[in-house]
Amino acid sequence: MNTLPSYLQGISRVVVDAAVSASPVALRVRERLPHLTAEVLPEGETLSSGLAREDILYLKQYRGRFLRHCPGTSHYRCCGYQIVHIGENCPLRCSYCILQAYFQDRVLKVWANQDDLWRELDQAFSANPGRRYRVGTGEFTDSLVLEALTGYSRDLIEFLGRYPQVCLELKSKVVDLSWMDVVRDPSRVLPAWSMNAPAIAEHEEQGECASLEERLAAARTCARAGFRVCLHFDPMIHFPGWQEGYARTVEMIFDHLRPEEIAYVSMGSFRHMPDLKRCISENFPESTYIYGEFITGLDGKQRLLRPLRVEQFRFLAGALRRGGLDRQLYLCMESDEVWQAVLGRTPADLGGLYRHLMAQAFGDEGNE
Amino acid sequence: MNMVDNQLQSPARPTMLRCAVSDIEVGGPWLFWSAPPSPSLRRSLKNHGQLMPVLIDAGGARPVLVAGAARVAALAELGREILCLDLGALSDEARGLVYVRSNAGAELTDGQLVLALRYFSALSDVDMEQVLEALDLEARSKRLRLVRSWLTLPALWDAFLGAGAVPLACADVLEAFAPGDLAALEALFAALSWSRGNAVNVLTWIREICARDGVSAQAVLDGVGLQQILAAGLSPKDAMTRILHETRLRRYPVLSDMERDFAETARRISTGTRWRVAQPDVFESNAVELSVRLTSPDGLRAASAELACIAAREDLDGLFPVGRK
DSSP states (O other): OSSSSSTTTTOOOEEEEETTEEEETHHHHHHHOOOOEEEEEEEEEEOTTTTTOTTTTEOOOSSSEEEEEEOTTTTBBBOOOEEEOOOEEOEEEEETTTTHHHHSSSOOEEEEEEEHHHHHHHHHHOOOOSSSSHHHEESOOOTTHHHHHOOOHHHHHHTTTTTTTEEEEESSSOOOOTTGGOOOOOGGGGEEEEEEOHHHHHHHHEESSSOHHHHHHHHHHHTTTTEEEEEEEEEOOOOHHHHHHHHHHHHHHHHHHGGEEEEEEEEEEEOOOOHHHHHHHHHOOOGGGGSSOOEETTSSSEOOOHHHHHHHHHHHHHHHHTOOOOOEEESSBBBBBHHHHSSSSOOOGOOOOOHHHHHHHHTOOTOO | OOOOTTTTTSSSEEEEEOOGGSSOOOOTOOOOOOOOOOHHHHHHHHHHHOSEEEEESSSSSOOOOEHHHHHHHHHHHHTTEEEEEESOOOOHHHHHHHHHHTTTTOOOOOOOOHHHHHHHHHHSOOHHHHHHTTTTTTTTTTTHHHHHHHHHSOOOOOHHTTSSOOGGGGHHHHSSSSSHHHHHHHHHHHOOOOOOHHHHHHHHHHHHHHHHHHHOHHHHHHHHHHHHHHTTTTOOHHHHHHHHHHHHHHHHHHHHHHHHHHHHHHOOOOSSSSOOOSSSTTTTSSOOOEEOOOHHHHHHHHHHHHHHHHHHHOOOOSHHHHOOO
């Protein structure tokens, strides 16, 4: 247990569906948490819903779709990547995390029936071998936060090695590079880390997240090993001193990485369904950024008033451009008007955001 | 209402008796909804006498009034004896339940619910399920959740609720204020009766300004100019409109500036025309909506000419504030 990262040491209970109790993931978890006896749920039973327990790891036989489209909203430009759904929830405690409002419980769920996952992915990727895919696992959980227990990303990378038309993005706030040695082609894996202003990383990303310095050092390790990395400024937070904060983070980025080592950088302003505000005010009463000037956007979500977020985007984009990034920059869930105001172009000018990012991901900008 | 349900108390057989007013103890805290007798009750008692007994607990040294305070007060004014139904010795919880049930029938107001639950909550070992049933309140209802939030407030707020100055819907946001802030907020409700939407908005904005800026509610109200507004001799409606406006200005300063500038531009370019100019989506897009209501072809031709005049103006930038930037 002592070898486990600190963010996993709070797990006190393991529950596993009988159907997946002998799966590679379940065996690994047993081996890596030898002090815990896994409770096996008989066929037909399931863990009661609504448990506010992030100390429970539930290895589940998942019956839904594994490969999904990103749940973008209307009126705004979505990056169009596809989600490989490997589990839900996260033991890290980021005040702004949408998962607080998205799921009814906090149980750490892992879809342990990987054979079903491999079958579905094979069917999708084999059905149209000429089509390229940009996929990621960091939508409903952190891609790597459970890696030390489950080895899930390592398995996924090994599996996807057979499909050169697929590029996998691993988005995280921790440092776990244990998967690197199974990568056949570094150009088909994009390690990605969340970036924010230092004050936000320190105060709003609680729960043993890696520091910005550690994330960027890991990104540099990956870059030196031949990977291109992705960085995500999402959510950008409007707080007193945000200019200095984001400027400092950009400095740190270019202290660690060269522009050509970065596949793309996203920028997204904090936005949320109304329920999340209540979750944040209850769970993180010290977090006052939720009292900024938010309005109801065209998709019904709360967003920072447009001039305020355009100002933030312009500031960040300007700093990143001065460091040598340009076409790698994109905005997450913004309108053409905001794109134009911030980057001086719209997704249409790039041939569409989906196509552009596909090209960036595969490292063939201009050929897509 | 002064109905008596003999099933209320199982062991004792209720006994009818007459008492002098001075013999009865009438100040029990379970009489939480008691009010002075109405003119019609006074008239009825005077003309027809007491048709229903009041409820007492005569199990102790002195009879204690359990229900019927208004009748006792009116009969005292008339100098008459009181017809009483003695229910026997009752606990404080049972007295409260008898009181609630003897008043059953009318829909309870939020203020009444709060008074009742404040009484029962202060007792130990109360069967809350029975209390909720007596109050006809669902255990998982939003109303009960709000009442429970309300009970965290100082009891003096119950008077504002009872008077209709502040709605129960504000319980959640009021609960989030510190005691000192709550004391400052009393000034908002001492003289004004707020609608549900306006009350929730003004309190939410004040609380969010406090949290955002790290200041007290008193400081926010000082910035809003509450005392000056209250002293300005405005009608209650105008005073509340002004308070809302000033509070929103401080909660949303950038948006308020944009709205003011846009409104000025819209007014300038549409004055003298029949066109209405509006920004439809809180500046989330560059869109502007111009609308007109017409009733005849002549009206249409006139509106077209007016629109052409508007379009020819050179001061239209203010209509597209974000797009211009």
